[in-house]
Amino acid sequence: MIVSMSRVRVAGPAGQLERVLAFVQDLGVLHLVRPEIPRAEPLRHDGMTRHCRRLLDDVEAAITLLGIAPTAPPKHLPEPSAVASARFARRLRRKAAKLAKQRAALEDQKVMLLRYREFFSAFESLIGHELAWPDGKAFYVVLRAGAAAAVTELRAAIAKAVGEEVELLDRPLSSGEIAVLILVSNAAAPKVAKLLADSRVQELPAPAGLGETNLLRAMPALKARLAELPKELAAIDAERKALADTNAAELNRLRWWLHDKLLVLEARARVHTGQHLFVLEGWLPETQKERFVEQLARAFGPEIVVEFLGLERWKATNAPVTLTNPPLFKPFEIVTRMLPLPRYGSIDPTPFLAIFFPAFFGLMLADLGYGVVLGGVAVLLRVKSKPGTTLRSVSFIAGACALFSALFGVLFGELFGTLGHAVGMHPLWFNREEAIVPFLALSVSLGVVHVSLGLVLAAITAWRRGHTREAVGRSVATLMVLLTVVALLAAFKLLPGALLTPTVIALLVAFPILIALEGIVALIELLSSFGHILSYARIMALGTASLMLAVVANKMVGAMGSVVVGVVFALLFHLVNFAIGIFSPTIHALRLHSVEFLGKFFSPGGAEYRPLSHWQPQHER
């Protein structure tokens, strides 16, 4: 449910503002908003904010470049000297950036030299041969993987251009590329160079800085350089680690302080300050009201005045929104959070999701075997997840869905489809394989309940927000849905026929009332409600499809000739059915909630409750 909020105004001497803001930040419950006071300008601290942001950029960059692990917030955060901290952070950032750049350059060089070495190794046995062409020129080319045909083309093209004064050798490289060595006389070299340039074949030049333009002759120097590189890299790593070890504590402390300071500066922009007084306004949970007043009074005495503004509880549509739910429902907040936040004054759908989502899912999957497997997955996720994480919530939801699947599996007598029948399992309620109409009736009945509940919640929301006419209109619409259902049941003799006439009369009376209250749009909404109810037939459709796939999987055992092959195919088919059985019911249960149910009453557009508090990594937007 949505936590009810109170709007509070705090006023005091301007000189106390810094202390009050620091105190409010320590309490961490007040969501600040601009006070509605005419002719009052908020305090601006653009220069300070810019300085802090620049400094924080340097600190964050230094922390990242030096690979410093984030720490827990320090207990005491003394205000650092602005100039000294700026110098410290800038100096460290530069040093760290320089080391990172040096390291990256060495890594690049290493990769490049390894590539040259590989090329060289491919032709190492020919080094004497190449040197036997003292007045010749060598071209080194690497062709991309799978371009073997290009070698033949290249050979033919060069032979055509320069005749017999050429030798072309090729070797495959470990990467799949092809190393090509072209040896030509000096006289023919310009023609070959032009041909390579025209055909956009890239030459591999000798590595820079090795003092030798001939690749093969440059190799001894290249090997020596490769041997030196690990030592240079290790030296850089050692220097970086020493720098990180020395400065980690100070950088982390500065990081926490700067984030906190920026939050306060942001909050100060929402405070109105005159020559003598400051006024700040905000929202806090009703449950925190007394503690807030008491602690402020204890810390500052009578010079700080706290006033609660008399806004009616559910009409304050601009109040920030935070959700609170019992532990059993809380994990389902991750589903609610996939949607935009509900507006203050509307209804949090989480408890309804927590009840109906796993029930719909279970009714669609409805298999003891699949339920147990899903339960195993849920346990595995729980073991692998940490408390408070999304994965932990997912594991809880998966567990709830598994429980409902197993429960309905027992009720319908299903264990991996009809396999349960072989071990003496029988339907306690009805057999979904045969009783298709009862299953359809159950699905649509659930639709009636769910859609009617949505309409009732819409009426409550409208009533809470003071829209009495809308509230009555939604109530009449709910009544009309229920009356129509009763009339249909009576018409098909599923209820006593005597009910038909009174319900039709009641419908005829309710119809003009609905039109009078909500206009002609209400008629369209009413018809769409019936469409939504029929949409719940998908529970039956998906459930039956899931069961039929499981039955087909089981029949594979006897249909393949060999029992072993049949069992393997059956297991594979069950695996596929299980995957579909997880995915499809999730999507459709979500859809039934999002379109058919929430569409009736859910009002998105709530502002998130963000109290002024000490910085935590999730504060980052």
Added chain:
Amino acid sequence: METALLAIGAGLAVGIPALATAWAQGRIGPAAAASLAEKPELSTTAIILIAIPETMVILGFVVAVMILLRSGGAGG
């Protein structure tokens, strides 16, 4: 003959909405993927939007089952 016609009717009741669903999903899918490239937070909405046309084939399936039940082709 009547049974055969009922079976064809049941097949059409699923087949035609399935084509319509496929056509609709084929249009929604690329649009959803393009939206997700810019706003990944819309993933839930995108999945739900893609699931919406499935109503057609699901209701077609229900109608087909009803036809088959009438013909005695399925248990009931």
